[in-house]
Amino acid sequence: MSEHLDSFAMAQQQLATVATKINLDPNVHEVLKHPKRELTVNFPVSMRDGSIKMFTGYRVHHNLARGPAKGGIRYHPDTDISEVRALAFWMTIKCAVVNLPFGGAKGGVACDPKQLNAAELEDLTRRYTTEIAILLGPDKDIPAPDMGTNGQTMAWIMDTYSMLKGTTVPAVVTGKPIAVGGSEGRIEATGRGVVTVARETLLSRGGQLPDSTVAVQGFGNVGAAAAKLFYRTGCKIQALSDVQGAIYNKNGMDILAVEDWVKKTGTVIGFPEAEALDPAALLLLPVDLLIPAALQNQITEANAAQVKARYVIEGANGPTTPIADLILASNGTIVVPDVLANAGGVTVSYFEWVQGLQSFFWSESEVNAKLEQIMVRAFGQVNAAAKKHNCDLRTAAYIVGVGRVAEAITALGIFP
Ligand code: NAD
Numbered sequence: 001m002s003e004h005l006d007s008f009a010m011a012q013q014q015l016a017t018v019a020t021k022i023n024l025d026p027n028v029h030e031v032l033k034h035p036k037r038e039l040t041v042n043f044p045v046s047m048r049d050g051s052i053k054m055f056t057g058y059r060v061h062h063n064l065a066r067g068p069a070k071g072g073i074r075y076h077p078d079t080d081i082s083e084v085r086a087l088a089f090w091m092t093i094k095c096a097v098v099n100l101p102f103g104g105a106k107g108g109v110a111c112d113p114k115q116l117n118a119a120e121l122e123d124l125t126r127r128y129t130t131e132i133a134i135l136l137g138p139d140k141d142i143p144a145p146d147m148g149t150n151g152q153t154m155a156w157i158m159d160t161y162s163m164l165k166g167t168t169v170p171a172v173v174t175g176k177p178i179a180v181g182g183s184e185g186r187i188e189a190t191g192r193g194v195v196t197v198a199r200e201t202l203l204s205r206g207g208q209l210p211d212s213t214v215a216v217q218g219f220g221n222v223g224a225a226a227a228k229l230f231y232r233t234g235c236k237i238q239a240l241s242d243v244q245g246a247i248y249n250k251n252g253m254d255i256l257a258v259e260d261w262v263k264k265t266g267t268v269i270g271f272p273e274a275e276a277l278d279p280a281a282l283l284l285l286p287v288d289l290l291i292p293a294a295l296q297n298q299i300t301e302a303n304a305a306q307v308k309a310r311y312v313i314e315g316a317n318g319p320t321t322p323i324a325d326l327i328l329a330s331n332g333t334i335v336v337p338d339v340l341a342n343a344g345g346v347t348v349s350y351f352e353w354v355q356g357l358q359s360f361f362w363s364e365s366e367v368n369a370k371l372e373q374i375m376v377r378a379f380g381q382v383n384a385a386a387k388k389h390n391c392d393l394r395t396a397a398y399i400v401g402v403g404r405v406a407e408a409i410t411a412l413g414i415f416p
Helices: 007-021 026-033 081-097 118-132 151-165 189-204 221-232 255-265 322-330 344-358 364-389 393-412
Strands: 037-046 052-063 069-076 103-110 141-145 213-217 236-242 245-248 275-277 289-292 311-313 334-336
Touching: 007 026, 007 081, 007 322, 007 393, 026 393, 037 081, 037 118, 052 081, 052 118, 069 081, 069 151, 069 344, 081 103, 081 344, 081 393, 103 118, 103 141, 118 151, 141 151, 141 344, 189 221, 189 289, 189 311, 189 334, 189 344, 189 364, 213 221, 221 236, 221 255, 221 289, 236 255, 322 334, 334 393, 344 364, 364 393
Parallel strands: 069 103, 069 141, 213 236, 213 289, 289 311, 311 334
Antiparallel strands: 037 052, 052 103, 236 245, 245 275
16 A cells, blocks of 8 residues: 555644654544634636636634644645645644744645746735735734745735735734845744754754755755755755756755855756756765755655665655654654754744734844744753653654643633
């Protein structure tokens, strides 16, 4: 029987593993199995060739016991309701793992942003925002960027929501440009969190970051920021990839030069100081740290046994399937799960939200210092749970996260 790769089924399986391990109250388990609310919208966009195209978008709130809904918006051709449900569930757990006062949400539009021009993308974003506006608000639901969206997308969402309200509402989105109330340090926050957690993982196991070899799958918001910070810390970045292909240099690459190359050409492919690499082979390199920072379902039953990395630090959401987790563990590879490893993004989103509500802004060094504090604390708590329960770091992170959400659900009780 081959592995089931439906994202929400995978999330359910992860929850079930922990429910058994911690004797989770079956009533709370039942609540957590279901997203609280889901909105699917079909909406038209006028294309610049004169045609009208219909798009489908989603916004899912998984659980709001700990605070308003928080989660990114993804633009990707394969986005569907199952993926958005899973991502919303992971946000509930992630916010609890780093102890932020948010519930979990996610949104997405099935589209290929690379096939749309800027005007079409803006129209799509403004119409999608209008369609889901009944859910949004600084005290209700606060989106952020995810795959295929960025600060510009967030500025359009903020502006559309502000137009509907008749007043400027910066705190309705995070990950927006500094000019409209964004936070210093937000763009690289997820990558910074990945590097912090990688460092703590190595330190806790008698290692250190400098001189570690690294392979990064995905050179977008998360992957590029992580690669740059690993590089600055003295790591050797041997391999990088994006949707077009992968590159390799055994001696490591100058990430600032790669960045310049990508700015010029739009891809890592053809970077002069590296050779071409089969993208599938990137995941199997004998590196110290493998950073999946693109899509879900990358390390699966099919390739996990060939993974040679000592550590997998999940920059992406859901890159490792449950069966792959078992195979990696039996081969001694330590996986630092997404709900901990990539929580730096939502943490600085939380800072951005707080700054927006107070109209009082912090310096980049203040933001980075507070991020460091939260990530180190969360890693320590998850690592301690792993020792206490004699389990892997994913199970431990779920023990911490699910435990906090369960406590909130129980304290609130069931209405009416
Ligand atoms: P992005 O759109 O900025 O970048 C994605 C990168 O992955 C691009 O370089 C793209 O070319 C590459 N890519 C796409 N398909 C690929 C493939 N098949 N093989 C190799 N590379 C491929 O997206 P992002 O914001 O960096 O998000 C990446 C992952 O990190 C997603 O899983 C997202 O949910 C997760 N994440 C993002 C944030 C954030 O703050 N942006 C926070 C937490 C988690």
